[in-house]
Amino acid sequence: MKIQRLGAMASLALVGSIALAGCGSDNNTGDPAASGDTTASASANADCFDGTLNAEGSSAQKNAFEEVGSLFSAECTGATVNYNPSGSGAGIKQFIGGQVDFAGSDSALKTVEKDGKVEATEAATYCGSPAWNIPLVTGPIAVAYNVKGVDKLTLTPAVAGDIFSGKITTWNDPKIAAVNSGVTLPSTAIKVFFRSDESGTTENFTKYLKAAAPANWAGEPAKTWDGKGEGKAKSAGVAEGVKSTDGGITYVEWSYAKDNDLGVAAIDNGAGPVELTSETVGKAVATAKQTGTGNDLALKLDYATKEPGAYPINLVTYEIVCSKGKDAEKQKNIKAFLKFFASEEAQKAIEEIGYAPLPAEVQTKVEAAIEAIS
Incomplete structure (x- = not known):
């Protein structure tokens, strides 16, 4: 069972x-x-x-x-x-x-x-x-994608920021190719899906973009999306949108990416590509600082971390x-x-x-x- x-x-x-x-x-x-x-x-x-x-x-x-x-x-x-x-x-x-x-x-x-x-x-x-x-x-927040013929993908904060702000519009863009040596990238149009509802996932993902790629992401962290793309309701909505769209990409919790058999990009914050695993997430979350006092356990995650082997895009519920x-x-x-x-x-x-x-x-x-x- x-x-x-x-x-x-x-x-x-x-x-x-x-x-x-x-x-x-x-x-x-x-x-x-x-x-x-x-x-x-x-x-x-x-x-x-x-x-x-x-x-x-x-x-x-x-x-x-x-x-x-x-x-x-x-x-x-x-x-x-x-x-x-x-x-x-x-x-x-x-x-x-x-x-x-x-x-x-x-x-x-x-x-x-x-x-x-x-x-x-x-x-x-x-x-x-x-x-x-x-x-x-x-x-963990997965940068989940569906690109025919692309089974492995690495993104840097700068490239992710340009994709989600609409500056990079096709999958064979030279900026994507530069961090994916040996990967054949198609000319397929990039289709960004974002959360249309007020979302803590959106807030945490935009915190990551702002902290790790401020030159590529101008927006401020918020529960409402101010980048480009098509809005879908809740985590299930964006995951389903990517699943049904060749060229689709979104930010979504790892469990939804797994449920929908979506590709998950490795993230290179500056210390080499890091795959999303329980171990790499735990390594990042263990370094979080408590901002609440006493038993109020509000945490501050370091989204710009360059710690080797630490997956940087996470949220804590x-x-x-x-x-x-x-x-x-x-x-x-x-x-x-x-x-x-x-x-x-x-x-x-x-x-x-x-x-x-x-x-x-x-x-x-x-x-x-x-x-x-x-």
């Missing part, structure tokens, strides 16, 4: 969101380790409860949430965890508005004013306590929670689910579907923060 099947079953249970409740394995006999079923080992970490949690936000973590929620509900049959992958911006708004129990966001709550508001202040007002950013999902909640029972249930999400077994399960497990340095802090939720 593949773990992914559990998530697929769960996603059918609630239209417009992912309802994760009571989905068990279709293989209830034999040795779990021998059959490849990780449910038994993962369930040992579950603090079960009877009740419902509702969360919303990042579509980048949709597949990870689906996977972990299925494992959790296979053990805790009285628990329902609903997740609506509406996008990071929508999730934060719903959390601040008191419509969901916690939010998923690919960027930490803003601590500076924007449009007359400060997200962190608004969240704290709603909670009656500081809201914490707890990183639980490391989602935070679960945004009240540090102290108005409903003690609800907080206890949130704590139980997040504790399971942070477990070694759950992190291993999401690695198998295209995410990277939390580096040990980060995981230790995450576990301490979750334990402090009250």
